[in-house]
Amino acid sequence: MPFYFEPPVSIGTANIGANVRIGRNSFLNEGVIREHTTIGRYCSIGRKVTIAAPHHPLQYVTSHLGLLAASGQGAPNPDHAENERETLIGNDVWIGDNAFIRxxxxxxxxxxxxxxxxxxxxxxxxxxxxxxxxxxxxxxxxTQTIERLLAAAWY
Known part of the structure; x- marks a missing residue:
C-alpha cells in the first residue's frame, strides 16, 4: 500500500514515503514522513518535521543506503532490519517544528x-x-487522568 489517509487530512507540502497511514483530522506542514509510518487521528505536526528517518550504518566504506542496498551489503545487515521497523505516532499527538523522530x-x-x-x-x-x-x-x-483518557479513546 503506497499511502492511505482517513479524510479529512491536511498534508501541506510534505514528502511522504510508501506504506504511510494518516488518521482523520491530522495535519502536517512541510516535512518528511518516511516509509512504514502510521500517524493517528487528531495529530498536529509542525513544519520541517522528519518522521521515521532511517539508520545509516557506520561500519561500511559508505553510509549511503542506496549504495549499500545495490551492493547487497544492506540486505543481510541487522541494521537493514531496523530500517524496516514501523514508526507509530499515536492519536492527538503534537509534534513541534523541526523535530526529528527516529x-x-x-x-x-x-x-x-x-x-x-x-x-x-x-x-x-x-x-x-x-x-x-x-x-x-x-x-x-x-496518572488517574491519563488512565481515564486512554480508556475513553475519544479519538
Whole structure:
C-alpha cells in the first residue's frame, strides 16, 4: 500500500514515503514522513518535521543506503532490519517544528514533542518531551487522568 489517509487530512507540502497511514483530522506542514509510518487521528505536526528517518550504518566504506542496498551489503545487515521497523505516532499527538523522530519509535497517545527535539526512544502516552536527545519534562496530566483518557479513546 503506497499511502492511505482517513479524510479529512491536511498534508501541506510534505514528502511522504510508501506504506504511510494518516488518521482523520491530522495535519502536517512541510516535512518528511518516511516509509512504514502510521500517524493517528487528531495529530498536529509542525513544519520541517522528519518522521521515521532511517539508520545509516557506520561500519561500511559508505553510509549511503542506496549504495549499500545495490551492493547487497544492506540486505543481510541487522541494521537493514531496523530500517524496516514501523514508526507509530499515536492519536492527538503534537509534534513541534523541526523535530526529528527516529525510525521504529512509538509515540503514545496525547504526547507532546517539543520543537527541534530529537526522539530516539519510545514516548509514553501524554508525556511532554523536549531536547537533544529528547527527554521527559513532565506528563500533561496525573496518572488517574491519563488512565481515564486512554480508556475513553475519544479519538
Amino acid at each position: 525510525r521504529g519509535v512509538r509515540i503514545g497517545d496525547g504526547a507532546v514533542i517539543g520543537a527541534s527535539a530529537v526522539v530516539t526512544r519510545d514516548v509514553a502516552p501524554y508525556a511532554i518531551m523536549a531536547g537533544v536527545p529528547a527527554r521527559l519534562l513532565r506528563y500533561r496530566f496525573d
